[in-house]
Amino acid sequence: MRRYAADRLRPEYARYDRGTPYPRERIRELAELGITGLRVPGEFGGTEATYVMGGIAAEELARGDYNVTLFIQLCMIAGDILSGYASSAVKQQWLPKLASGESLIAFCLTEPGAGSDAAALTTTATRDGDSYLVTGEKASITFAGMADAAIVFARMSGKGARGIGALLVPFDDPGVSRRIYSSLGERLSQRGSVTFDGVRVPAENRLGDESGGFIQAMTAFDYNRAIIALCCVGAAQQSLDETVEYAKQRHTFGKPIAKHEGVSFQIAEHLTLIAAARLLAYQCLTLRDRGLPHTKEAAMAKWLGPKAAAEAIHACIILHGWTGYDQDMPFEQRLRDVIGLEIGDGTPEIMKAIIARETFGREFTAYK
Numbered sequence: 001m002r003r004y005a006a007d008r009l010r011p012e013y014a015r016y017d018r019g020t021p022y023p024r025e026r027i028r029e030l031a032e033l034g035i036t037g038l039r040v041p042g043e044f045g046g047t048e049a050t051y052v053m054g055g056i057a058a059e060e061l062a063r064g065d066y067n068v069t070l071f072i073q074l075c076m077i078a079g080d081i082l083s084g085y086a087s088s089a090v091k092q093q094w095l096p097k098l099a100s101g102e103s104l105i106a107f108c109l110t111e112p113g114a115g116s117d118a119a120a121l122t123t124t125a126t127r128d129g130d131s132y133l134v135t136g137e138k139a140s141i142t143f144a145g146m147a148d149a150a151i152v153f154a155r156m157s158g159k160g161a162r163g164i165g166a167l168l169v170p171f172d173d174p175g176v177s178r179r180i181y182s183s184l185g186e187r188l189s190q191r192g193s194v195t196f197d198g199v200r201v202p203a204e205n206r207l208g209d210e211s212g213g214f215i216q217a218m219t220a221f222d223y224n225r226a227i228i229a230l231c232c233v234g235a236a237q238q239s240l241d242e243t244v245e246y247a248k249q250r251h252t253f254g255k256p257i258a259k260h261e262g263v264s265f266q267i268a269e270h271l272t273l274i275a276a277a278r279l280l281a282y283q284c285l286t287l288r289d290r291g292l293p294h295t296k297e298a299a300m301a302k303w304l305g306p307k308a309a310a311e312a313i314h315a316c317i318i319l320h321g322w323t324g325y326d327q328d329m330p331f332e333q334r335l336r337d338v339i340g341l342e343i344g345d346g347t348p349e350i351m352k353a354i355i356a357r358e359t360f361g362r363e364f365t366a367y368k
């Protein structure tokens, strides 16, 4: 993974930030590395990786191109949800294509009026004979522009979290339309809105029962938040490594800037916080692999990882002087990219609300 990141990803990191669409062959290349099938069972062509292995892949690939780790995140979630909840026909049809990189599956939870409070979503999936009709708009969807299908969370049976079910919805129906955003960062991912206008989906595409969708989404967040932390850690560690080398070369006042404690102590502090975020994330993934509770650790990792990474990369820009502020250097793009996942999968405020809820108990929190 480290070699692939250095040889193949890092040289082209800026290219996919500046308008070039990510080539489909590249996704197949990731599939050959086992990336798209990390959580797909072996019988469907997957690699059956542990969550810790997924974390290592994310950290390493982020050293080359942070955005390529989005394939890890979305493919792990799709692999887990489909293999855990899909009908046998849907598994046969979609899991091999997910593992081989032929099909990309997005995750459609957020809506224009429901983000942090996702249980307030209003997209509906109404039963009509042996199918469902899906209507509503999903917002801020990673891979909106390039996905072939999505796991769509929709209201199936009443109010609140328990009224939400999930469906696998192919994007080739004429009732599906998409709009790609103009984003600060993570441009490779073609994030955008997906609108469903009475899209007919076979009932066998339902994932789990009509009231189980919200739990599936939250269970996926519980490890993806640690994976996100490691993506951020990888981008920050690479930036710090590059800055250490630069600080040895660049001279001011007759000596390398590394010899000014104002410089070297900053690097020491950021290295320490990044190491702490890394350990927290792997602790969470290890708990997950062992089937132990990890909601609190996931929220801690998701709060600390992106924050520590953004602060470290910001410092790397300053420590490179004017050259760090230039688009010829990767730092400004890395900073724009990691900010995206300070928000995605839950904001810092929501992470702290979860940590508090898990500490004090549900009776002491407004965030359920």
Ligand SMILES: Cc1cc2nc3c(=O)[nH]c(=O)nc-3n(C[C@H](O)[C@H](O)[C@H](O)COP(=O)(O)OP(=O)(O)OC[C@H]3O[C@@H](n4cnc5c(N)ncnc54)[C@H](O)[C@@H]3O)c2cc1C
Pocket (backbone or CB within 6 Å): 107, 108, 109, 110, 114, 115, 116, 117, 139, 140, 141, 142, 143, 186, 191, 340, 341, 343, 344, 345, 346, 347, 348, 349, 350, 353, 367
């Ligand atoms: C890069 C990126 C990728 C994403 N990818 C996906 C994807 O693939 N699929 C998907 O479904 N969604 C995706 N999202 C959406 C993301 O999950 C939501 O943006 C996020 O959950 C926050 O929701 P919101 O933007 O509607 O903010 P809101 O919920 O409207 O919150 C607005 C502000 O209020 C604060 N706030 C809200 N409630 C509380 C509270 N109780 N206490 C304190 N503060 C609070 C929030 O922290 C935030 O600062 C992505 C977002 C980004 C930025």
